[in-house]
Amino acid sequence: MSTDASTDASAEGRPAGAAPVAQAPPGRFELAPIAGVLAREWALYRRSWKPTTFAAVVEPVIMLLAFGVGLGSLVGAIGGYDYIHFLGTGIVATSVLFTSMFPGxxxxxxxxxxxxxxxxxLAAPVDVRELVTGEACWIACKAGVYGCAxxxxxxxxxLPASWAMLLVPVVAFVTGFGFALTGIWMSAAVPSIKTMDYIISGIIxxxxxxxxxxxxxDTLPGWAQAVAKVNPLYHCVELVRGxxxxxxxxxxxLHFAALAAFVVVAWCFAVFQMRRKLID
Incomplete structure (x- = not known):
């Protein structure tokens, strides 16, 4: 019996007599491991939240002030709304994109x-699906908060405040969840970190x-409008402006359904690609 145990341990790369490494049952999907991933991320975030928050909040605010105040004096109103109000509601989505896609x-x-x-x-044990979901959920939580700046x-x-604006963090979370998953999927698909330039310039x-x-x-050509409507960020912009x-x-x-479909597709791709890299 001891010989068999020693052989098994050696085959697994463990010292003889060592306890076997715990692994999640294949296909498992439970909330407890996801909560564990979130707890780990929170512990790490507490150590570096100041520079992270500064970069995530200040950059879109500067962009809003530069374009909104600068171009606003030239553009005037769009659709009956002051340009800085029109732009401010749109920059929310941009902030969500950057604070979710890049970390993912x-x-x-x-x-x-x-x-x-x-x-x-993964030896905790945490399944790949739980790992991907937890990581994306944490990124989306931050994007949902940062996007409100x-x-x-x-x-x-x-810009007149309304009770409906309380839904903006929800829209930002769902959008951020989808883009975080997209980032995770692409991070597992690229052959090297240098090839991410193609993703940044060609997709983001x-x-x-x-x-x-x-x-x-609607100021774009017909084909460009069709492309824009496939863009998940467009649906986020429309919901925030709404x-x-x-x-x-x-x-x-309809806009929310499009975002939900985006999340489902991105989750499937992210889990599949991460499983290939980490397990298969």
Whole structure:
């Protein structure tokens, strides 16, 4: 019996007599491991929240002030709304994109390739699905909070506040969850960290520019409007603007359904690709 145990331990790369490494049952999906991932992220965040928050909040606010005040004096009103109000509601979505896509793309790559953090977490035991969900959920929580900063600035510049704006963090969370998952998926798909430049320039930048953030998409050619409407960020922009300027329930439901579908697809791709990298 001891010989068999020694052989098994040797085959698994463990010293003889060592306890077997705990592993999550295949296909398991439970809340407790996800909560564990979130708790770990919270502990790490408490050590570095000041520089992280500064960068995530100040950058979109500066962008809003530069474009909103600078271009606002030239553009005037769009659709009957002051440009800084129009832009402020759109920059919310941009902030969510940046504070979710980049951590999902870069941070998870560093943890997987250089720090080997996920190897230890999977032995906790945590299943890949729980790991991906927990990581994306944490990123989305931060994006949901950070994304509200430009909206508060716009309110400071005269945008009328409404009770509907309390839904903005929810919209930001769902959108951030989807983009965090997209970043995780792509971080596991790229062959090296240098190839992320293709994603940043070829995917993130177009998402940022063609979403109705700086101008209404109906000013674009027909084909560009069709592309913009496939962009998940566009649906976030419309929902956030809807809380400020008003939107029909049916239209809001369609935009939210598009975001929900985006989350489901991104989750499936992220889990599949991370499983290939970490287990298969």
């Amino acid at each position: 793309l870069i941070d998870t790559y560093v943890r997987r390739v250089f720090q080997h953090t996920y190897d230890g977490m 430009p909206l508060l600035v716009a309110i400071g510049f005269g 930048t177009p998402l940022f520019l063609i979403a109705g953030t700086f101008f209404p998409i 809380t400020a300027f008003g939107i029909g329930i049916g239209e809001a439901a």
